[in-house]
Amino acid sequence: MKEYQVKGLTCAHCTQELQDEIQKLEHGSDAILSYNTGKLRVNPNVSMSDVSSVLKSEGAYIDAHAAHAAHEHHHHDHDEEGHAHSHDHSGNSNTKLLLILAAVLFGITILLDGKVPTSAAIIMYLISMAISGYPTFLKGIKNLFRFKFNIDTLMTIALIGAIGIGEWKEATLVALLFGLNELLEGLGMEKARKSMETLLQVAPKEATVISDGVETVVPIASLxxxxxxxxxxxxxxxxxxxxxxxxxxxxxxxxxxxxxxxxxxxxxxxxxxxxxxxxxxxxxxxxAYQDSSLAKILHLVEEAQETKTPTELFINRFSKYYTPAIIVVSILVFLLPPLFFGGEWSKWLYQGLAVLIVGCPCSLILSSPIAIVSGITRNARNGILVKGGVFLEQLGKIDTLAFDKTGTLTKGEPHVEVVKSYDEKTFLEVAYAVEKSSSHPLAKAVMKFLQEKEIVAGDPDDIETVSGRGIQAKVNGQLYYLGNEKSMEHVQIPDEIRQDINTLKEAGLTLVLIANQTDILGMFGIADEIRDESRAVIQSLHEIGIKHTVMLTGDHQKTAEKVAKAVGVTEYFGNLLPEDKVAKVKELVSKGKVAMIGDGINDAPALASADLGIAMGKGTDSAIETADIVLMQDHLGKLPEAILIAKKVNRVIKFNITFSLALKLAALLLTIPGWLTLWIAILSDMGATIFVTLVSLTVLIQKKQ
Incomplete structure (x- = not known):
């Protein structure tokens, strides 16, 4: 697939229609045009001149600067982006200037009303209308001949109708307000895109390579x-x-x-x-840069904007039926009162035209994309990668969180939790001598503890690892044994020491014992250290509406119980193999909306089985690739905020849809007493569009910590 940057996309509805048209072209069936990113992805075999013609029909075009930049190395990107942005910015400035000019002309015409000939006022109204709405009229008239009914067609019919019944002032006001609406709608999406672009600009451009003592500055792509x-x-x-x-x-x-x-x-x-x-x-x-963490993040964030959520897909389907339905309603409003109730034709034609304007689905279609891009951007700023709007929507709906234990709720690093010493000096010195050369994780935990105690000892005279029996070593000519309980079979263990062993085992600790040929000298109780933030995170999750937190682990039940109590999860399961975790997750999925969080390669199948897979960023590539959401920190601290952002996005989308439909319904109800005017109709649509845009952008607001 080839990728192009498209400029001049005025609304989500028009973008959807353009995508449908491009998909009808030869080899174009899998083309994707995203309003959120302004990107077009097409099969390389598609005729780009045909694509350009389709885009031109809606006043859009392929940005040559961005297309050129795509074929250049990274060090050119910055300049090309600059050109593209200035080009786009000047487009916005021109639109603003034309709207201001049209508004001034409209104001002058109203002031001069009655003081100049009617024909002169009409000419001034027409000029003002043409300046503010000519792109809409051109597209609308083309669409009329093609029997294609979208927002531009509805506006054009309404304006022609208003002119036809001599409503010059209102027709001009409608053209002006519609032009302003289009501009503000574009600016709202631009704000969300700019916020995303700022995020994407963190990519380095160059590197200073040292070779044979010589420094050379090279583009990032050639590293x-x-x-x-x-x-x-x-x-x-x-x-x-x-x-x-x-x-x-x-x-x-x-x-x-x-x-x-x-x-x-x-x-x-x-x-x-x-x-x-x-x-x-x-x-x-x-x-290489393209395989680095940052490049993966930026790629995922860009791709995330292009996926459509079930809500967006529903709105797109709904608007396909909504607009034709409104046309039918407007015809009925125009025909029924004059035909059956003796209404005036001109009055009800006017009402019918106003209903047409209410039929504009802009605010409805805009209810979702800006909020979703804002939510993805806000999370990405916090180091949380949501791989698509659909996953953001899901995150806001989950009620059950399943956690892997090791590396997620715990640090995945053993540490000495309890020490039982029966001959302290000898016990600690022998432990130091035997463990200092070992790379075993338990040995590292013991060494860390001994170093903190500032214990020092010489090297052993002789050391030997006995499979399944731990280590035998000679220290100062004396033979010592280090290992688990099984490696102490040569020693008669007294009852009080046996009781200590059982107590530590019941507490879920792994034991490392040290003995000479006749006696146990002491033992270390080792556990996987619980992350400092785990308890607070679990508590926060319960406070924000997660009903059920479940811990899944391959460790034995006693260890699972100990960690579960310490962190405060509502349920826990131990002794699970990877396939058992999958079965457990599937069982949870049958009861609610489940997200699974893990960091190891053995978690990947369970992540894929949940409604939503969340991986720890410093975990394995496999878990990160399988997951739908990635926490780039090596802890869970930002998870509650990510869920709150997702919940806010879902609330905003629901509110936007309700508000848009309510405002349209209120405007339509005004037709019953015949109170709906053209400018009320355009204001209801424009007000809703501006309002849903502003509400969506509130998702980007981040309180200072």
């Missing part, structure tokens, strides 16, 4: 894996990599949404797009 780049203070890190030299704090807000700087030193990973705050870093590039 290779293994290149060493130099990043000075204030510069953006060009792509994901590892620090090879230097120490600094880095702002990762573009990736994780976290504003606090993160300290980085040698051998630590860094993300492309994050900013080096101070000092100079040398970084070895580990991913």
């Amino acid at each position: 290779n894996i293994g290149d060493i780049v130099l990043v000075r203070s204030g510069e953006k890190i060009p792509s994901d990599g590892i620090v090879t030299e230097g120490k600094s704090s880095v702002n990762e807000a573009a990736i994780t949404g976290e504003s606090l700087p993160v300290e980085k030193s040698v051998n630590e990973p860094v993300f492309g797009g994050s900013i080096n705050n101070e000092g100079v870093l040398r970084i070895k590039i580990e991913k």
Whole structure:
């Protein structure tokens, strides 16, 4: 599929119609034209001259600057974007100037009413009408001949009718207000798009590569894996990599949404797009830019805008029937009173024309897209990637959250929770000597504890790992054993120590025991450390309306119970294999709207089985690719806010639809006593359009923390 930037899309309804027309072209059946992003994706075999003709019929066109930029390297993008934006901006300025000119002319004509000949006033009204509404009339007249009834056709019929019955003043006011409505509608979407573009501009453009001591500035696209780049203070890190030299704090807000700087030193990973705050870093590039975290984020965010939610699809279907239905109603309003109730033809023609204007579905179609783009943008600013409007809508509806335990509610890193010592000095020194050379996760947890206690010991004389039996080592000529309970079979364990072992096991701890040839010297009770924020997050989720929080884990039931109590979930299940997690998620889905949150490769099937899959950003690529929503932070802290944003978007969309329909219904009811005027009709539509746009943009407002 080829991608083009389209300018001049005035409304969501017209965009939908243009997409339908392009899909009728040869090879065009899978074409997608998005009002939200202004992007057209088509099969490369489609004739672009035919596409341009279709777009031209609605006053839209392919932006040559953006099309050219798509074929250039990244370092040209910035300039080309600048041209495109200035072009678009000047288009808006011209429209504003013409509307102001038309409004001034209209005002002068009203002031001169009765002081100049009627023919002169009519000419002035016509000029004002033409200046403010000529694109609408041209499109409307073309559509009339094609029997295609959209907003432009309805407006054109209404204006021709108003002129036909001599309502010059009202016809001009309708043209002016409609022109203003179109402009404001475009500006509303532009505001949401601009907010998104600001987000997308965090991408770095260039990198300073060091090769044989020589510094070369290269475009980001030409970076290779293994290149060493130099990043000075204030510069953006060009792509994901590892620090090879230097120490600094880095702002990762573009990736994780976290504003606090993160300290980085040698051998630590860094993300492309994050900013080096101070000092100079040398970084070895580990991913080409297009595979980096930032590039994936930007790609996902752009794609997210182009998916349509069930609500949007419903509104599009509804408007296809709504507009023709309104035409039928307007004909009945015009014909029935004069034919059967002795009404005046001119009065009821006027009422019928006003009903036509009420038939404009703009505000209804605009109820959803601006709110959705705003919601996706707001979440992306917080480091939460929602892969489409449909998932944002779902997030606002979930009532059950299923969590994986390890790495999600816990840190996924073992730590020493309890120490039982029966010969403290020997026990701790032997533990240090035996564990310091081991890379086992439990050994690392023990070493971290010993280092905090400032225990130091020499190397063992001899060390041997016995499969399934732990470690045997000689320290200062004495033989010691380190391992689990099974590796202590050579020792007669006294009752009080046996009781300690059972107590720690019941508490869900993993045991590391140390003994000599006759006695147990002590033991470490090790657990996966619970994340600091887990309890507060679960509590917040319950407060914002999540009824059911469930923890799923492969760990044994005792460990599951311990973590579940500590974090406050409503239900927990232990001893689950990956396929058991899937079965459990499916069972939950049968009872409610379920989101599953995980970070490991074994979570991917469960994420895919839930109504909504949410992955932790520093988890595996597999979980991130399977998930519908990605939390780019390595914690759950931003999850409640993401759900609140989704709930707000859903509320805004519901409100917008209700408000639009209520205003239209109120305007239609005014026809019963014959009170509906052309300007009330256009104001009802315009008021609704402006209002739903402003309400949708409130989603972008972020309270300062």
